Structure formats: structure tokens, C-alpha cells
Amino acid sequence: MNAFPKKFPTPLALAIALLNAGLATTAYAQNNSSERQAGMLEEVIVTATKRETNLMETPIAITVFGEETLVREGIANVKDMAKLVPNMDIAIDSSQTAPVITMRGVRSTNITELGDPAVGLHLDGIYSPRPQGAMALMFDVERVEAQRGPQGTLFGRNSTVGNVNIISKRPNMEEFDASLGLELGRWNHQQLRGMVNIPVSETFALRGSFMTEQRDSYLKGYYDPNQWDTRYLPDEVRNAPLYEGPAEERTLIQRRRWWEGGGDGIQQIVKADASDFYNNADQYAFRVAGLWEPGDSLSWMLAYERFQDSSAGGTDTLDCSKAKKRVFMENDEPAPLQGCEYAYGPGADEYTVLVSVPGMLDLSIENIRSNLRWDLSDDLAFVYNAGWAKQTRTQMSDQDRGITDWDMSIFFRDAAFKSQSHELQLQSTGDGRLQWITGLFFFKENNDMQGGWMNSMASASYWNQPDRTLSSEAIFAQGTYELTDDLTLTLGFRHTRDTKEDVGGHNMDCNDANPNQLDPTLNDGKCFPAWDRAAYNNLPRDYFWNPDIYVVSSNNDIKGKWDYNNYRLGLDYDISDDTMVFAYVANGTKAGGIGDVVVQYEQDPLTTEYPVDDNGDRIVKQRHENTYDPEEVVTWELGVKSDLFNNSLRLSATVFYSDYSDMQIAVARPLFVTYAFERDPQTGELTGEIEQNPFTVFQTDNVGEAEIKGVEIEFDWAVSENGRLSGYVTWLKTKIVSDFIQQWNYATVDLYEIDHGDSVNPENTLLTTNLKGNELPASPEFSINLNYSYNLMLRDGSSILPWIGVNWRDESYYSIFNVDKHLDRFASDTPEAFYDTRAAVTNVNLGVKYTAPDEQWSLEAFVNNATNEIDFYWGGSGDGYIKGPVSMPRFYGVRANYNF
Structure with a gap:
């Protein structure tokens, strides 16, 4: 439950209160600044208006932080x-290795090559189109600027409710500089950062920087040779010994194999x-950048950056707190094991997962950025800002994770996304x-998407x-x-x-009714050996992975143009x-789009x-x-920014109201119902039509309108x-205000x-719902963030800095x-087991840092998620469970840095 009262002043009342507070506090500060002895804050320069301005003189709600904050908070990329x-709010879609960024209640759930984000991502002011770009490592950063509210006039594409601009450090022609940082932590975590700045001449400088990270999984992971598809498992797993434990402690898949006549063939999980x-x-x-300034009037920076992720990718786990709220039955009796243990056996928790398809990810992002x-x-x-980028992704991941009958997986094969951007x-x-x-x-993107979905039994x-x-x-002007x-x-x-087009694209199918295109003699001329596990x-x-075996569906x-x-x-x-008000x-606009035919x-x-x-x-x-058409967010905002108490307190407050129309919602939508003729088993005569499963497609539609209001201090x-x-x-x-x-x-x-x-039957009117009055996802009513540090100076010039967030x-x-707002619709006796609520969470990070005299080196010990909170970043359902990507448990370590 919320720890704050639900009643809250209207936006107009809040606006007046904030304005009065700004005026009153300013007067107080002017009258009492001589009595304050606090240190003065340094001026912060931002480029939110595409020119350098003082943060406190820029009429936009902006959050700014530098690399020191990123390192301290354990933030390696935008998703963190x-x-x-x-x-x-940032959720994760593990099947696509993509973040889903929400700002002020607005987000995009279509993270495929057809979708667009609601929050724009820019690198040194250059637009980054694919959401996977937010997974790239952030290092050697001057600052990160997160702007809230529509930024469409200056930042353009898909900055519907905000924009994130990551600004890297530029080469410096004044002096040589170099540093090296090492971080060691739990689960064999190893992170290395480095930078070198070389002033080649009075007019040219080079800067090189890099970051590497390796860490073992924090999940309790098992391979299961009892699932249908074991082709990717190592031989020692495929040949695992037979299970010898109690029958009631078998995993869900082991029990199902037993029911299907598996008998003594039940194997041990590994x-x-x-x-x-x-x-x-x-x-x-790594990044290599060169800066050329032949005179006071000309400056040109050219940078090449490459990111490589060779991990196993991410996966979803089960929400055990919700699983405990239902009763799993066997033979009309409650099963011996309940909750997550019913699926995975004794001791299973939110970090347990069983798979038959090991994860594999090969994600590379290359880009060239030019600022003249x-x-x-x-x-x-x-x-003139120009950019070129190429993203290539090969990925394979288990989708059922051992809890459904169908043993599903997804793969991408050398999916390539190339883009170029030019702004004059x-x-x-x-x-x-x-x-x-x-x-x-001008922006152009060419995508080559190759991938597929496996339903391994059919x-x-x-x-x-x-x-x-x-x-x-x-074309723009401001x-x-x-x-x-x-x-x-x-x-x-x-x-x-905007223009989007698909040329020569196909959806293709392979099942036991399709002839094999490679070898007609294989599997009786069928491309899929249905129900034959061997x-x-x-x-x-x-x-x-070979498109030649499939039949075009x-x-x-x-083509679409908007x-x-x-x-x-x-x-x-x-x-x-x-003080400024x-x-x-x-208004902000998220582009329209096209979907599969x-x-x-x-x-x-x-x-x-x-x-x-x-x-x-x-x-x-x-x-x-x-x-589908573009969606639009129109925002009215009133804010105050003030430097108080002799510039020792920097205060910003804003109240806003947004109309959100033509909402783009991406869901799996059932289409055409098919029919077959039923025969009388005695006479063989036709007795009538029966419905067959319809075709279901994931697509985006414009549905509904919403109102959004809020306050940020x-x-x-x-x-x-x-x-x-x-x-x-x-x-x-947030509230949906139209019929939805x-x-x-x-x-x-x-x-x-x-x-x-x-x-998935589109003619099942029982499932037709009006979502008017619902809240938008990932929109907590209240949130609080507090960070405190104390820099204790020692006599020898060194310092100790304890901090907590x-x-x-x-x-x-x-x-x-x-x-929970539609309980009268459901047949389930335990609907709370399937609530789509995301629980409130408190996260604590803390540490202590020692810095040597002259700041030549430093040593820091830290703990992230000190309270060991469990937080799910996304919620989906399957076979009686709610599941999603889970947060990292308590993580601790040390980091050291040396400046040459």
C-alpha cells in the first residue's frame, strides 16, 4: 500500500503553491544568505536548447549528472x-535485449524494427534509433542530460515526452591526461575502465577510452534434458543420469513427462x-575521438565507437510472491509443492530458472559521430552534426523456461540495422x-530482420x-x-x-503440413516432425535458421507516409x-508505423x-x-528554478498536465477465425462447422486517450x-479518459x-473490455530519491567520502x-495471483571512498541494493505464473582508480 495520502491538490493549486514557495524562499534566502556558511555549488552548463546555457537559466525540466555519479551508482548504460x-521508469524486454523507457507515463511497447520509442536517445546530440542502443556501455562521459516534457521542436524524432542526451568527453589540447579504473565485485564481477588524452599539437588532440565488464550470472540456473528441444544442450546434459529423488519433488516438466509415459526416462536437471x-x-x-581547432572560429570532432555484447542475454523468472496466492492441483488435490516450487522443485525462488535452450547473444553496435x-x-x-550507425544482432533464448507444455524459443540471425543522420x-x-x-x-534507416519463433512440439x-x-x-526553427x-x-x-516501407518481406511457416523445401524425403516430406521427439x-x-525450409504465409x-x-x-x-519561473x-509526436501484412x-x-x-x-x-498513425502528447507546464542560500541550494520544481491522444498500443491481436467441417463418427456425414484457432499477430494500433498530471521537485x-x-x-x-x-x-x-x-478467438465477446478509467503502466504515483555524501578532509590532503543513496x-x-479493477469479469478464484501490479520498492546504495592527496588515486567500497529488494522490470503471464526480468540481488565490491 502507499505510504502517502491519496488526496492531492489540483495541478492549478500546486502551480500557485510552487510559485509562491519560490517567491517566499527567494526572499528568505536574500535576507539570510550572509548567515549561511554552506559551500557554493558549481555552475552546470547544459545543451538542452542546442546551445550552451546555465542549467538554472534553462526553461526546461532537466536532470544532469556526470561520470562520477554513474560510477558511484553502478550505472553502466541507459537502462540502469x-x-x-x-x-x-525503464523495463526490459529480455527476448529482444531492449529497454522500454517510460517517462511521465508514456512509453512504447513495440521495440521491434517497426516501432519507435517515446523517449529519444541522442549520443553527442545525434539521434540513436534502435532501443538496443541504450544497452551500450556509458563511459568517459562528460554528462548525461535527461530532459522531461516534449522536445520535438529541437530534438525531433520520438522525443514525445523527453529526451536523453549522452555527451562524451572531448579531446583536450591543453595537457596530457590518462586514468585507469578497476572494479571487482560479487559473482566474479570484473570491470575495467581506461582513458588517455594526447594533445598532438596546439590545434589537434586525440582521446581514446574503453570499458570492459564481465560477471557470472546471479540466477540459480539449470539445464533440463526432459524438455522437448535438447539440441542445444551439451552432451553431458543430454545424457544426464536418471532422477532418483521423491516423485513429489520432480520439476513440472519431469512430472509431465511422467504423465506422458516417460516412466524411468525422467532425467536429473543439471x-x-x-x-x-x-x-x-x-x-x-571503446571510443577514439579526434578534435581539430585550427582557429577560434572552427572546431571539428570526429569519433568512432564500438560496443560488443557476447553474454548469454537476459531471461525472465517467476514472481513467487504472486505464485503463492494460488493453489496448484494434482488429481483434484492440492499438489505437495506450491508456488515456484511447484514448477521448479524444492527451494525454488525468484532467481530460479530451468531452460532447455542456453542463451546466446552476439550484439555489436558501431557508430561514427561528427560534430562540426x-x-x-x-x-x-x-x-553540422552527422552520424552513421550499424547494429548487428544474433540471439537465441528460451521463452517458456520449463513451465509450459510447448517448449518455446526465439532466435535472431544476423539481424542488421543501419542508419545515418544529418542535421544542419x-x-x-x-x-x-x-x-x-x-x-x-535528415534520417534514414535500412533494416534486415531475420529471425523466428519456435514452438518445438508443433x-x-x-x-x-x-x-x-x-x-x-x-525543417525546424526556434x-x-x-x-x-x-x-x-x-x-x-x-x-x-516520415516514410516507412517494407519491400519483399515475408512471414513464413514450417509445420507438419508443409513440404520440406530442402529434402522432400526428410521426415516423410514434411518440414516438421511433429510429435516425434527423437x-x-x-x-x-x-x-x-534456414528460410528455405519454410512456406511463405x-x-x-x-508503405506508409505521415x-x-x-x-x-x-x-x-x-x-x-x-530565481526564474x-x-x-x-506537443510531442511519436511517429506512425507499419505492421505485417x-x-x-x-x-x-x-x-x-x-x-x-x-x-x-x-x-x-x-x-x-x-x-497506424502518430500519437501526440500536448503538455502544459509551469516551473520555478532558484539558487538559494548564497548558491548553496539549487531548487527546481515543475507542475505539468498532458493530453495523450491516439495512443499506440502494441499487443498480440487475433485475426481471422477459420472453420472446418465436423463429421458424425458413426455415419461419416457432415454435421456442421467448428471453429479452429485464429491467426494471432503482434501489431500496434491507435487506441484511446489519457490524461497525465504530475509534480516534480x-x-x-x-x-x-x-x-x-x-x-x-x-x-x-495517469488515467485513460476515453472509451478504450x-x-x-x-x-x-x-x-x-x-x-x-x-x-485468442476474436469472436469471443466475453473478452471484449473497456479499459476506460485504467492507469497507464509504469507510472507510480509517488517516488522519492535522496543522496547524501560527506567529504571528510584529512590533514595530509587526502579525503574520506561516505555516501548513501x-x-x-x-x-x-x-x-x-x-x-484488480476488473475483478467481476474473471472466473478464477485467485485473481490476485495474476495481478499486473508492480509492488512498491525501496533501494539503498551506499559506500565509502578514500582519495589520496592530489587526487592521484582513490579506493572505494560499495554495496548496491543493500536491502536486497526483489523488483521485476516487466510482467507477463504463462501457465499459471506471472513472470518477468528480475533485479540484481545485493551486489558489493571495491573499485580503484589511478590518474597518471
Whole structure:
């Protein structure tokens, strides 16, 4: 339950209160600053308006932190930084190795090559398109700027509710510099960081940096030779000895094999090697940058960066706290083992997982970034930012994790994503009352998606999408004009045209009814040896990675084009030299998109054959094309920023209200119901039609509208000469306000107690739901983040710095369905076992750091997640369980750094 009252002032009342608080506190600070002896905070420079400005003079809600904070908090990439940013939440889709970033209640759940994020990611100001880019290591960072609220006019693509800009350290021509850092921790964790800066001449400098990380898995991982697909398991696992323990302690798969007549063939599960099991770490990255400044008016930086992840990838585990709330039955009696132990045996918990497909990930990201600035005069500058990126991913992961009948897995084979980005800017410089920027933006992405889904007992699907393209062009302008010495007006506008197209793409199927395209004599001419486990496991490991064995089920040639506008209108007013208030209205847009084309062919219900036309092509019965429109978020925001107590307290507060329309929701959607004829078993006569399972496709649609309102208060306070307290407090309220008609798609089989066929039947009106009034996912009502450190200076010039960080997040929902608000719909006696609620959680990080005189070296001991909280980053359902990626348990270690 929440620890805060549910009643909260209206946004208007909060805005007035915040403004009054800013005025009152400023007056107090001016009257009492001479009495304060706290240290002064350093000025923070940001580029949120694509020019350098003081953080406290920038009329945008921004959180800024540098590399020291990233290292201290154990943040290696964007997916780990959520707790540092107000109203930001980051979930993980383990099957795609992709983060799902939510900001102020808005996110995107389509993390495929067809989807777009709601929060833009930029590297040195250059757009990064694929969500997997957020998994790349962050190192040698100058600062990270996380902007909240629509940023469409300046940052463009998909900065619907915010933007993250990672700014790397630039080469320095002043002096040679080098450092080396080592971190050792639990689970054989080893992390190494290094940097060298070389001033080659007075006009040219080079900077090289790198980071490597290796760590064993923190899961209790087992390989199970009793599952259907054992082709990828080592021989010693496939030949594991027979299980000799008590019958009631068998795993779920072992019991099912026994029921199916496995008898004495039940084998022992085998403990996996933690060094190469799911949720381990094996990655590196490096960057080489050159900076050329032949004069005061010209600067050009060119950088090459590469990231490589060779780990086993991530996986989901079971939510045992929810599993305990239902009763698992065997032979009409409660089973001897319950909860997670029912699936995995005695001692199983949230970190236990059984698989038959070992994880494998080969993810590489290469990019080249170019930043050119030429000051044409004292009042005008030209900027050209360009980027090229290539991401290649091969991946294989177990999807059922030993708890369903169907033994499912997913794979990607050399999926490649190439992109290029160009932005040309003209911007004013100097001290004139009018400051402006205008520019052109061009982005193009070419994707080659190869991958598939395995249902190892019955069928396989292959996605062959060799030419999916995206192009985006935009023109933009934004200016600020000082109406008076204290009042400034901001106007911004951007026009964008997006085009997405699929050329020659196919969805392909392989099942026991399809002829084998490689060898017609194999498996009786069928491409899939259904229900023959021995024949299946004699197939080569890469058998289903070959598109030639599949039959084309649909051609995905489709194209979509969208034009849309973004705007920004704002005012900011300097109450004093130390306090500013600002207000704006702006919109953000997430691009529209295309989906797979799904075709249903005519079929003879008696012979199950497909008739063809005069050209020999199958006759199309129904065709479904999926395109969806952009979604829009319009935000009104009022904020105050103030430097108080002789610049020892930096305070920012904002209240906002957003209209969220044409929401893009990605779900598995059932399409065409098929029918067959039923025969009387005695006479053989036809008695009528019976429904067959429909085709289900994962696609995105525009559905529903929502209202979002919230408050964010950030502070950074030098409470004494050596003490520092920083953090934030937030309040967020989200609500779907339109009729939102949706087929129920969360734990459907278990909540409604129906079979899978009924759960995906589009004609099953029992499942049609109106989600009006529900909350948006990943939107906790309250959150608090507090960080305190005290720098104890010793006589010899060294220092000891103890620090602690506490983050508390209120409960929220994993999905749009809000199960506990629809209890009258379900047949289950224990619906709470399938709630999509994400529990409140408190996370504590702490440590102590010793820094030698002259700061030449340092040594630090740390503990992350000191309270050993269990937190799930995503929630899905399957075979009676809620499951998702789980947080890392208590992690501790030491880190050392040496500056040459």
C-alpha cells in the first residue's frame, strides 16, 4: 500500500503553491544568505536548447549528472539510470535485449524494427534509433542530460515526452591526461575502465577510452534434458543420469513427462555454469575521438565507437510472491509443492530458472559521430552534426523456461540495422535580445530482420524482412526574444515527414503440413516432425535458421507516409538574479508505423487443400494490412528554478498536465477465425462447422486517450562545507479518459479459466473490455530519491567520502489492463495471483571512498541494493505464473582508480 495520502491538490493549486514557495524562499534566502556558511555549488552548463546555457537559466525540466555519479551508482548504460531521473521508469524486454523507457507515463511497447520509442536517445546530440542502443556501455562521459516534457521542436524524432542526451568527453589540447579504473565485485564481477588524452599539437588532440565488464550470472540456473528441444544442450546434459529423488519433488516438466509415459526416462536437471548462463555480463566498448581547432572560429570532432555484447542475454523468472496466492492441483488435490516450487522443485525462488535452450547473444553496435562548428561571424554560427550507425544482432533464448507444455524459443540471425543522420543548423551567437536556431534534419534507416519463433512440439515461424526502410526529413526553427530585461518569449516549430516501407518481406511457416523445401524425403516430406521427439532432436541445431525450409504465409509489401507538426510556446520571467519561473505549452509526436501484412487463403475444409487461380497462386480470402498513425502528447507546464542560500541550494520544481491522444498500443491481436467441417463418427456425414484457432499477430494500433498530471521537485544542497544532499520528490497521476475497447490480453487463460483457443478467438465477446478509467503502466504515483555524501578532509590532503543513496518508488502496473479493477469479469478464484501490479520498492546504495592527496588515486567500497529488494522490470503471464526480468540481488565490491 502507499505510504502517502491519496488526496492531492489540483495541478492549478500546486502551480500557485510552487510559485509562491519560490517567491517566499527567494526572499528568505536574500535576507539570510550572509548567515549561511554552506559551500557554493558549481555552475552546470547544459545543451538542452542546442546551445550552451546555465542549467538554472534553462526553461526546461532537466536532470544532469556526470561520470562520477554513474560510477558511484553502478550505472553502466541507459537502462540502469531510471532511479536518477524523476518520473522515469525503464523495463526490459529480455527476448529482444531492449529497454522500454517510460517517462511521465508514456512509453512504447513495440521495440521491434517497426516501432519507435517515446523517449529519444541522442549520443553527442545525434539521434540513436534502435532501443538496443541504450544497452551500450556509458563511459568517459562528460554528462548525461535527461530532459522531461516534449522536445520535438529541437530534438525531433520520438522525443514525445523527453529526451536523453549522452555527451562524451572531448579531446583536450591543453595537457596530457590518462586514468585507469578497476572494479571487482560479487559473482566474479570484473570491470575495467581506461582513458588517455594526447594533445598532438596546439590545434589537434586525440582521446581514446574503453570499458570492459564481465560477471557470472546471479540466477540459480539449470539445464533440463526432459524438455522437448535438447539440441542445444551439451552432451553431458543430454545424457544426464536418471532422477532418483521423491516423485513429489520432480520439476513440472519431469512430472509431465511422467504423465506422458516417460516412466524411468525422467532425467536429473543439471546446474548450469554461471559464467555463461542468462543474466551474466560479457561486454566491452571503446571510443577514439579526434578534435581539430585550427582557429577560434572552427572546431571539428570526429569519433568512432564500438560496443560488443557476447553474454548469454537476459531471461525472465517467476514472481513467487504472486505464485503463492494460488493453489496448484494434482488429481483434484492440492499438489505437495506450491508456488515456484511447484514448477521448479524444492527451494525454488525468484532467481530460479530451468531452460532447455542456453542463451546466446552476439550484439555489436558501431557508430561514427561528427560534430562540426564554424563561427561565420560574431553573430552567426553554422553547425553540422552527422552520424552513421550499424547494429548487428544474433540471439537465441528460451521463452517458456520449463513451465509450459510447448517448449518455446526465439532466435535472431544476423539481424542488421543501419542508419545515418544529418542535421544542419544556423544559429545566432552574441548577446542580442533575439537568439535563434534553424535547421534541416535528415534520417534514414535500412533494416534486415531475420529471425523466428519456435514452438518445438508443433511448428516454427520465420521472419524474413530483408528491406524495411525508414526515412525522416524535417525543417525546424526556434527563437527566444527578451521582451523586457526580465521577461523572455520562446517560439518553436518543426515540420516532419516520415516514410516507412517494407519491400519483399515475408512471414513464413514450417509445420507438419508443409513440404520440406530442402529434402522432400526428410521426415516423410514434411518440414516438421511433429510429435516425434527423437526425430526432432536429430535435426541440426541450425535447421530452423534456414528460410528455405519454410512456406511463405504472407507478403509484407506495405508503405506508409505521415506529415506532422511540433510546436513550442513559452515564457520565462526572472523574479530576481537567483530565481526564474517558466511556463510553456508544447506537443510531442511519436511517429506512425507499419505492421505485417496478414493474409488468409481460401481452403477446402474437407481436403484442407488450397485452391489456386489461373496463375497458380493461392486465392486470397481475407487480407489485413496494419498501418497506424502518430500519437501526440500536448503538455502544459509551469516551473520555478532558484539558487538559494548564497548558491548553496539549487531548487527546481515543475507542475505539468498532458493530453495523450491516439495512443499506440502494441499487443498480440487475433485475426481471422477459420472453420472446418465436423463429421458424425458413426455415419461419416457432415454435421456442421467448428471453429479452429485464429491467426494471432503482434501489431500496434491507435487506441484511446489519457490524461497525465504530475509534480516534480529536484534539489541539490550543499548543506555544509563538506556535506551534500540531493534528490527529488515526484507525484504522478495517469488515467485513460476515453472509451478504450480492447480484447483482454493479460493472463487470459488463467483469469477466465478457458483454453488457449478461446483466449485468442476474436469472436469471443466475453473478452471484449473497456479499459476506460485504467492507469497507464509504469507510472507510480509517488517516488522519492535522496543522496547524501560527506567529504571528510584529512590533514595530509587526502579525503574520506561516505555516501548513501535511497530510492523509493510507489506501486504501479505492468500493463494497461489493471487486473484488480476488473475483478467481476474473471472466473478464477485467485485473481490476485495474476495481478499486473508492480509492488512498491525501496533501494539503498551506499559506500565509502578514500582519495589520496592530489587526487592521484582513490579506493572505494560499495554495496548496491543493500536491502536486497526483489523488483521485476516487466510482467507477463504463462501457465499459471506471472513472470518477468528480475533485479540484481545485493551486489558489493571495491573499485580503484589511478590518474597518471
